[in-house]
Amino acid sequence: MKTTRQPLFFQRTTALGGSFFYDPAEDALRVDVTTKEIPHKEQLQFEFNEVDATSAVASLNWEKKQVPFKIEVPVTDIVLADIRQKLQAQPGFNRQTWEQAANFALNNGGDLDEALQWIDAAIAGQFFSQKTFNNLSIKAQILAKQGKTAEAEALMEEALPLGTVFQVHGYGRQLIAQGQTDKAMEVFQWNAKNHKNTWPVHYGLARAYSAKGDHKSTLKHLKIALQNAPAQANRDRVQANIEKAEKGESIN
Incomplete structure (x- = not known):
């Protein structure tokens, strides 16, 4: 496939009649791109290829030429700026908004100290604040990412009684x-003790035993889980x- 290097101009004037009235002074951006030969396209087409979370390759296809150019957007910076505005407006009266803000910063390279301030507002100190398993879990993850492991673990101990059987199960799987694996076993055992014979506590115990290589105990709890399964x-x-465990395979 033949390729050619050539400049691509982006104009401020959007109503320009082709190249007849082209004025270089109106260029907003000039970049060098590598064009490609393609099968004939009668009509001008635009495509977006190689799309990911922060960029995409846009391609202008016309006649026998494709002109690709990459568009990159600082998504995290844009979203965080929008979050800061929303927290000072009507959405800021909602506890979940602060939780979502902290969670986004945590998982997208945001400022962890800022994320900690946001999640603290969700937990206590505001009229909308309420301590929940979800916001304590988010705070624990922030602390863990800051290297404050002991504080994070203590916070999750506090969170357990506030969680549903499924939230605690999810935490165990995360561990x-x-x-x-040892901490996961403790969490699944706590769940089984406090939500006796409720789905999916035995499934959780089976996963914990499987993680420790105890296939006999894994099978025992899988068979109980099979009886408790709701659907x-x-x-x-x-x-x-069960079939995997009978072969001595991990179920995690």
Whole structure:
């Protein structure tokens, strides 16, 4: 495929009649691009290729030439600026807005100290504040990312009684994914003790035992989980994991 290097001009004047009245002084941007030969296109086409979270390659296709150029956007900076504005307006009267703000900053390279201020506002000190499993969990993740492991673990101990059986189950699975199998076992055992015979506590225990390589105990709790499973889709997943455990395979 033949390629050619040539300049691409972006004009401030959007109503320009082709190149007849082109004025270089009206250029907003000039970039060098590599064009490609393509099968004939009778009509001008624009395509967006190689799209990811912060960029895309736009391609202008016309006649036998493709002109690609990359567009990059500082998405995190834009979103955080918008968040700061919203927190000072009507959405800022809602606790969940502060939780979402902190969670976005945590997971997208934002300022962790700022994220900590936001989640603290959701937890206490404002008329809309309320301590929940979700916001304590977000704060614990921020603290862990700051290297304050002991504080993060203590906060999750406080969060457990506030969580639903599914929230605690999700936390246990998160710990397994992080390789913290002993801590995961403690969490799943706590869930089983405080939500006896409720789905999915035995499924959680099965995952904890599987993470520790105890296939006998894994099978024991999978069989109980199979009886407690509320829907066929759940039973199908548990049955598939029983078959894996019987082969000595991990179910995580």
